[in-house]
Amino acid sequence: QLLGEADRVQYDPEFQRRKKRLLDFDGIQTRELPRGFEGELRPYQKAGFDWLYFLHDFEFGGCLADDMGLGKTIETLAYLQSQKESGHVHKATLLVLPRSLLVNWQREAEKFTPGLSFYEYFGNQRAEDINAFDNYDLILTTYGVMLRDIEQLREYRFHYAILDESQAIKNPLAKTSKAARLLNADHRLVLTGTPVENSTFELWSQFAYLNPGLLGNLDYFKNEFGNPIERQGDENTSEFLRKMVYPFILRRTKDQVAPELPPRTERVIYADMDPAQLKFYNKTRDYYRAMLLGAIEEKGMNNARMQVLEGLLRLRQICNHPRLVQADFRGDSAKFELLIETIATLQSEGHKALIFSQFVQMLKIVREALDQRKIPYTYLDGRTQNRQERVDTFQNDPKIPFFLISLKAGGVGLNLTAADYVIHIDPWWNPAVEMQATDRTHRIGQDKPVFVYKLITRNSVEEKILQLQDKKKALVEQLISTESSFFKSLTAEDVSVLFS
Known part of the structure; x- marks a missing residue:
């Protein structure tokens, strides 16, 4: 459809050449794996490897969007090794990633592609002369360093510029997103398990990096796609957008390609508030409800x-434990007691569990309880320095049954297959964030069934968050969101319901 309309516009000879190649396209070719790849690709990973070559040959950028835990890192490394062995690569590849993933990429490269040399471009040891990049195959850096050093980095012409966990550029107006678009590279690639979480504009932002111009400028996209899809729920426009991006996004789910993964069982466990907790909750809810309306x-x-956000925050904190709002609160929290009981049961049965909360203060309260009961654990939040050491301790020490993790700090980049239970102390608005956290253990390498417990306080704002999650899950699975971001679409009626 798009190619048929191409004659209506003026184009240069390069466009004419690419158009002819696409019209002559007869399928993705099978490629040989590189000799220097020390491992084995599953059939779906080999198909991804071939797809990366298709993008390369037709000079397109692409988004490898496989479910979390399916081995996007290994596919990419095998492909980069193959590129190196082709003899046509004379420049380094840039890999931009969250700092928490640096160690993971280094370990995977050493294991599967030891022939690839890499340079860590972060910290105080950054090279002043970017021409030194020519001595390496892979330049590893973080999103923060890329933003700070973009003036220098854009002077180098990379072979590939690859963004891992590319949801980091989902906001098209953010400085990090703009800096990424300034990078200079022959080819571009992004890796993410969640290409769209809330809004179609997240998709535009990634494609503005991958294939500039494909979806028009931001104003055009907003008028032609964003508003019709998100405000009017226009399914025809949504389907057309899906067709436009389809060739450039490769997404496989665990259910499709990894039936050998053990099953994952999710269960919502409810707790009723203690009398004093319920009284405090109702008092706080009524205060905010009257004030907000x-x-x-x-x-x-x-x-x-x-x-509104402040009121919702306070209610969610009280659901966890009133001490998060009122430090000298004397009563109990039903959910907290349920959590401690569950932990004791898991310990007695010999299980290992990841315990997530978005509130660091809540994790502190849990730590105090575990210390009192002499229950061993390890811990990670945004301030933790030796992350990989904590991960290794939990993975390898059978005497450490629990890992307490801040949802934002540990939701991505950690491989924690030693656990067979995951406990979410509190629900988050966006189900994709919780799914990412759960997939720290439910991934390739897991040999046990995984059980996921979500602790929910009954008759509270948390139940309403679950309802919102169910709405958003359908949008995430469709890749294109037909509902605008939750907070942006709040109405006075929604507020009344949330504080009911």
Whole structure:
């Protein structure tokens, strides 16, 4: 459809050449794996390897969007090794990633592609002369360093510029996203298990990096795709957008390609609030409800959003433990007691579990309880320095049954297959974030069934978060969101329901 309309516009000879190649396209060719790859690709990974060559040959950027835990890193390394052995590569490849993934990439490269040389471009040891990159195959850096050093990095012409966990550039207006688009490379690739989490604009941002111009400029995209899909729920426009990006996104789910993975069982476990906790919750809810509905009536929804978020935060904290809001609270928390009981049972049965919370203060309360009961554990939040050491301790020490992890700090980049249980103390608005956290253990290498427990306080805002998650899950699975971001679409009626 797009190619048929190409004659209506003026184009240069290069466009004419590419158009002819696409019209002559008769399928993705099978390629030989490189000699220097020390491992084995599963059939779906080999298909991904061949797809990366298709993108290379037709000079397109692409998004490898396989489910978390299916081995995107290994596929990419095998492909880069093959590129090196082709003899046509004379420049380094840039790999931009969250800092937490640096060690993981280094370990995987040493194991599967020891012939690839890499240079760590971060910290105080960064090379002043970027021409030194020519001495390496792979340049590893973080999103933070890329943003700070973009003026220098853009002076080098990379063979590939690859973004891992590319949801880091989902906001098209963020400085990190703009810096990524300034990188200079012959080819571009992004890796992510969640290419779209909330909004179609996240897709535009990644494609503005991968294939600039394919989806038009931001204003055009907003008028032609964003508004019709997100505000009007236009399924025809959504389907057309899906067709446009389909050749450039490769996504396989665990259910499709890895039936050998043990099953994952998810269970919601409810707790009823203790009397004192319920009284505190109702008092806080009624306070915010009266304040917010009055503020919305006076100032409008847009001017009351921060107060809405504050109110929701306080209610969610009380669901976990009232001490998060009132340090000298004397009563108990039903959910907290349920958590401690569950931990004791898992320990007695010889299981290992990951325990996630988005509130570091909640993890601190859990730590105090485990210390009192002399239950061993390891711990990780955003301030933890020796992350990999903590991971290795949990993975290899059978005497450490529990790993307490801040959801934001440990949701990506960690391989924790020693665990067979995952406990989410509190629900997060976006189900993709929780799925990423769960996939730290439910991934290739896992040989045990995985059980996921979500602790929910009954008759609270947490139950309403679950309902919102169910809505968003369908959008994530379709890749293109037909519902706008939760907070942006809040109405006065929604607020009334959330605080009911």
